[in-house]
Amino acid sequence: MKHKVLIVDDHFVVREGLKLIIETSDQYAVVGEAKDGEEALRLAVELAPDVILMDLNMPRKGGLETIRELKEKAISIPIVILTTYNEDDLMIRGLQLGAKGYLLKDTGREHLFQTLDSAVRGDTLLQPEIMEKVFREKHERVTEDQPKHPYNTVLSEKEQVVLQAIAHGFRSKEIAFDMGISERTVKAHLTHIYNKLGVDSRSQAVAIAVERGLVHLRDN
Structure with missing residues (x-):
């Protein structure tokens, strides 16, 4: 069907x-x-x-x-x-x-x-090439309009890595392979991210991350 x-x-x-x-x-x-x-x-x-x-x-x-x-x-x-x-x-x-x-x-x-x-x-x-444009513009606004944001202290280092990977469009299985951890552990990190950001989906987590400047696609 x-x-x-x-x-x-x-x-x-x-x-x-x-x-x-x-x-x-x-x-x-x-x-x-x-x-x-x-x-x-x-x-x-x-x-x-x-x-x-x-x-x-x-x-x-x-x-x-x-x-x-x-x-x-x-x-x-x-x-x-x-x-x-x-x-x-x-x-x-x-x-x-x-x-x-x-x-x-x-x-x-x-x-x-x-x-x-x-x-x-x-x-x-998510399409990384589009999100890159959004991230860049949002990050510039946050940098220009607000003092340094404390939100990035909310997430642990591994949770930030997982969130960054989500923003690039990677799936849990791919993230687990890259980080050398189990898929179950990745999902546990996702649950913690959702709880800390007050969301219940990957798309919402990425949207909040964009607004708060938690993720970026370029090193420069």
């Missing part, structure tokens, strides 16, 4: 393009399309999709408000944000609300399906 996908975007061309790609898969099927958040909320209940591709800027009800309402209604459908290069702040807020990841609207077929696969598994797949 194919996984059901709901596409939410106010631009017909974007919806149609994603639909054409998804229909080439033998694992996914588009079961519905919505052009705003109001319609998305209704279809999420009616169609019970396995994953939602959610635009952020839409008329009547935007993506962030829709994600928030789905969460309040305890409708736990994995959500992948559809974004553009100039929507960094909105993307971070979406991750904080529990979105499983994000996709650029002009993303390629391979990455689209990798992200869908991760979302339906309950994992998070």
Whole structure:
């Protein structure tokens, strides 16, 4: 049985393009399309999709408000944000609300399906090249606008390593191999990170880390 996908975007061309790609898969099927958040909320209940591709800027009800309402209604459908290069702040807020990841609207077929696969598994797949831009801009704002932040003292050295690896998009098994520890230990570190940051998912942890300047992708 194919996984059901709901596409939410106010631009017909974007919806149609994603639909054409998804229909080439033998694992996914588009079961519905919505052009705003109001319609998305209704279809999420009616169609019970396995994953939602959610635009952020839409008329009547935007993506962030829709994600928030789905969460309040305890409708736990994995959500992948559809974004553009100039929507960094909105993307971070979406991750904080529990979105499983994000996709650029002009993303390629391979990455689209990798992200869908991760979302339906309950994992998070982030694109390091995009996160690098977000991290750099956020870090510059924190450096310019605030005194040195004490938050980086909250996490242990190993927890910071794990958080940094998550930001690069690595999975628990890969992190365990690189650190020379068991996957169970990595998951224990993740639990501690979640508790300390007050989050319950990888995407939320990364979003908080971006805002607090806890992670960076460049040494310089």
